[in-house]
Amino acid sequence: MKHKDKSPDSGMHPAEAAEVNESAALNADENAAGTTRLNEPVAEESDLERLETELQEQKDKYLRLMAEFDNFRRRTAKERLELIQTAGKDVIVSLLDVLDDCDRAEKQIQGTEDVKQVKEGVFLVFNKMRSALQSNGVREMKSMHEPFDVELHEAITEVPAPGDDLKGKVIDEVQKGYYLNDKLIRFAKVVVGK
Numbered sequence: 725m726k727h728k729d730k731s732p733d734s735g736m737h738p739a740e741a742a743e744v745n746e747s748a749a750l751n752a753d754e755n756a757a758g759t760t761r762l763n764e765p766v767a768e769e770s771d772l773e774r775l776e777t778e779l780q781e782q783k784d785k786y787l788r789l790m791a792e793f794d795n796f797r798r799r800t801a802k803e804r805l806e807l808i809q810t811a812g813k814d815v816i817v818s819l820l821d822v823l824d825d826c827d828r829a830e831k832q833i834q835g836t837e838d839v840k841q842v843k844e845g846v847f848l849v850f851n852k853m854r855s856a857l858q859s860n861g862v863r864e865m866k867s868m869h870e871p872f873d874v875e876l877h878e879a880i881t882e883v884p885a886p887g888d889d890l891k892g893k894v895i896d897e898v899q900k901g902y903y904l905n906d907k908l909i910r911f912a913k914v915v916v917g918k
Contacts, residue, residue, distance in 0.1 A: 818856040825849045865901035867894045867912045876901060878911040885917030893917055 829845045836842065867877060871893050880898050885891045894914040901912030 815857075815860045818860060819853070822849065822853045822856055825852055861905040862909075863903050865903060865908075865912050867897050867901060867914055870894050872914070872916045876908065876912060877914045877916075879916050880913050882916050882918045890917040 826849055829842075829849050832845055833842050865876060869890065872879065877894065883895065885893070885895065893916070894912075895917045896915035897912060898915065899913035900910075901908065902910045
């Protein structure tokens, strides 16, 4: 019997070894289907690094946005507090002129016996006070002989109406009501006819 010549290291015939080598060459990475190659780990690392960089950038943007919003919130709260603390400043400044007039009127009252001059001075001070309030948006409510309205009036008492036309209407005003820029700031305390 004739023995076939075999390769000493593989125990195969040289023709079989060539066929195996050719088959291995066909199954190499270059011939694999798809886009990912086994011998391209560097590309995967660069994709991972790119994603990590993008993630870090997004985290940084998020932190900056949160810090910016937090600063905005603090600044707005501070401005609001300052506005509340100084909201009445203009009104107070305009009333200080009236207070100065009151001080002058008090000195005049103490130094004179003329009642007519005192009355005139007091009326001037009252008018200045009213005009200062009106210039700041305060106006008084007209209540006399108006129908009683629980949204505007606070009834102190009810009395018999002097006539049928005054039933359910305001017949006396104990304390005036006021508006500030058309918003009710004080109810009128009234007496209502029944």
